[in-house]
Amino acid sequence: MPSFETIVFRGQPAVRLALPAGDTCTVAVHGAHVLSWTTADGVERLYLSPEALFDGRSAIRGGVPICWPQFNQRGSLPKHGFVRNVPWRVAPADAQSVTSAADLVFVLEDDEATRAVWPEAFQARLTVTLAPGVLRLTLAVTNTGTTPWHFTGALHSYLAVDDIAQAQLEGLQGAQRWDAVRDERQVEAAPTLRFDTEFDSVYAAPAAPLRLLQPRGAIEIAQSASCTETVVWNPGAALSAKLADMPDDGYRHMLCVEAARIDEAVLLAPAAQWQGWQQLTVL
Numbered sequence: 001m002p003s004f005e006t007i008v009f010r011g012q013p014a015v016r017l018a019l020p021a022g023d024t025c026t027v028a029v030h031g032a033h034v035l036s037w038t039t040a041d042g043v044e045r046l047y048l049s050p051e052a053l054f055d056g057r058s059a060i061r062g063g064v065p066i067c068w069p070q071f072n073q074r075g076s077l078p079k080h081g082f083v084r085n086v087p088w089r090v091a092p093a094d095a096q097s098v099t100s101a102a103d104l105v106f107v108l109e110d111d112e113a114t115r116a117v118w119p120e121a122f123q124a125r126l127t128v129t130l131a132p133g134v135l136r137l138t139l140a141v142t143n144t145g146t147t148p149w150h151f152t153g154a155l156h157s158y159l160a161v162d163d164i165a166q167a168q169l170e171g172l173q174g175a176q177r178w179d180a181v182r183d184e185r186q187v188e189a190a191p192t193l194r195f196d197t198e199f200d201s202v203y204a205a206p207a208a209p210l211r212l213l214q215p216r217g218a219i220e221i222a223q224s225a226s227c228t229e230t231v232v233w234n235p236g237a238a239l240s241a242k243l244a245d246m247p248d249d250g251y252r253h254m255l256c257v258e259a260a261r262i263d264e265a266v267l268l269a270p271a272a273q274w275q276g277w278q279q280l281t282v283l
Contacts, residue, residue: 001020002017002018002019002020002101002102002130003017003018004016004017004102004104005017005018007026009026009028009035009054010052010054011054012028012029012030012054012056013028013029013030014026014027014028014029014035015027015029015090015104017102017104017128017130019040019101019102019130019131019132021040021132022039022040022041022042023037023038023039023040023130023131023132023133024036024037024038024130025037025038025104025128025130025135027104027106027128028060028063029087029088029090029106030054030056030060030085030086030087030088031059031060031065031066031083031084031085031086031087031088032066032083032088032106032108032126033060033063033064033065033066033084034046034063034064034128034135034137035048035060035062035063036048036063037130037135037280039132039133039282040132040133043216043217044160045135045159045160045219045280045282046062046063046064046157046158046159046160047062047063047158047159047160047161047250047253047254048060048061048062048063048158049061049062049245049246049247049250050247051244051245051246051247051250052245052246053245056087057085058085058245059080059084059085060084061243061245061246062158062254063158064137064155064156064157064158065080065084065156066083066084066124066126066139066153066155066156067080067081067084067153067154067155067156067258067260068080068081068083068084068124068139068141068151068152068153068154069081069083069118069120069122069141069149069151069152069153070151070152070153071152071153071154071260071261071262074152074262075152077117077118078117080154080156081118081153082114082117082118083108083124086108086113086114088106088107088108088124088126089106089107089108089109090104090105090106091105091106091107091125092105093105093127101129101130101131101132101134102129102130103127103128103129103130104127104128104130105125105126105127105128106125106126106128107123107124107125107126108123108124108125109122109123109124109144110122110123110144120143120145120147120149121143121144121145121146122141122142122143122144122145122149123141123142123144124139124140124141124142125139125140125141125142126138126139126140127140133281133282134279134280134281134282135279135280136277136278136279136280137155137157137277137278137279138275138276138277139153139155139275139276139277140273140274140275141268141273141274141275142268142271142272142273143268143269143270143271143272143273144271145270146270147270148267148268148269148270149267149268150265150266150267150268151261151265151266151268152260152261152262152265152266153260153261153276154227154231154258154259154260154261154262155227155258155259155260155276155277155278156231156256156258157256157257157258157259157278157280158254158255158256159212159219159221159254159255159256159257159280160216160253160254161212161214161216161252161253161254161255162214162215162216162253163214163215163252163253164195164234164251164252164253164254164255165195165196165252166214166215167194167195167212167213167214167255168192168193168194168212168213168214169192169193169210169211169212169213169232169255169257170191170192170193170210170211170213171206171208171209171210171211172188172190172193172203172206172210172230172232173188173189173190173191174187174188174206175187175188175203175204175205175206175230176188176203176204177201177202177203177204178201178202178203179200179201180200180201180202181198181199181200181201188203193232195234195236195255197236197237198234198235198236198238198239199232199233199234199236200231200232200233200234201231201232201233202229202230202231202260202262202263203229203230203231203232204228204229204230205223205225205227205228205229205230205259205260206230207225209221209222210222210230210257211283212255212257217282217283218282218283219280219281219282219283220279220280220281220283221257221278221279221280222278222279222281223259223276223277223278223279224259224275224276224277224278226261226274226275226276227259227260227261227276227277227278228260228261228262228263228264229260229261229262229263230257230258230259230260231256231257231258231260231262232255232256232257232258233255233256233258234251234254234255234256235250235251236251237249237251239251258278259276259277259278261276
């Protein structure tokens with residue numbers, strides 16, 4: 001059977017889930033932030049900055065931050081919203097139908113502190129599903145108030161790579177692309193993306209999963225149709241050196257591939273729910 005353990009990770013409370021096959025994941029209570037995902041071969045599949053802040057207030061650099069209810073600085077809220085900066089509640093998972101997979105569930109509901117930043121009534125629920133060679137993150141948000149509200153967001157996954165110069169991302173050829181570095185819109189022509197400088201682009205999400213290829217092995221990256229964009233980001237050497245919570249060479253060991261809802265905000269009616277997910281599968 002899967003094992004669940006409450007631990008302290010860099011001074012902050014977290015929950016560690018382990019499968020009999022040897023796969024593990026660790027999720028911080030702060031931000032319901034996935035910090036680690038290792039497969040049965042002992043390989044860490046997520047990048048977590050060794051200089052990330054674990055002060056119980058700041059966003060954590062690496063892993064999988066939840067950006068909600070605002071993506072980046074596209075609105076009046078703090079960058080990427082506020083849910084990654086507050087503690088969530090560990091909730092009981094639904095009964096497991098199979099013993100080869102297990103869930104961790106975290107819940108955040110509006111309170112006086114969140115309403116001081118964003119006045120809406122909501123419940124956010126993150127389900128972290130771990131199976132052999134698979135990590136699936138499902139974010140469900142419900143409007144618990146009496147008036148509609150809108151949001152954008154992303155599952156901001158930092159994938160670990162041995163060396164960004166050797167990493168390749170397949171599956172975005174033909175997708176509409178906004179290149180944030182050059183502020184240009186175009187159709188992606190390359191069958192395979194390679195990374196040798198700062199890369200920051202928002203793509204119209206393709207229907208088929210992407211594939212990240214590198215020496216440590218390939219990962220398939222799938223996302224729900226409700227996440228209409230895919231963000232690909234690597235800060236490159238110059239920006240990495242300016243990030244206080246990342247080593248100067250941190251860019252060499254990560255690539256963000258994010259399931260996102262950005263260009264068209266979701267308008268959520270009272271009592272309505274929206275769900276979005278990303279699934280990472282080792283090939």
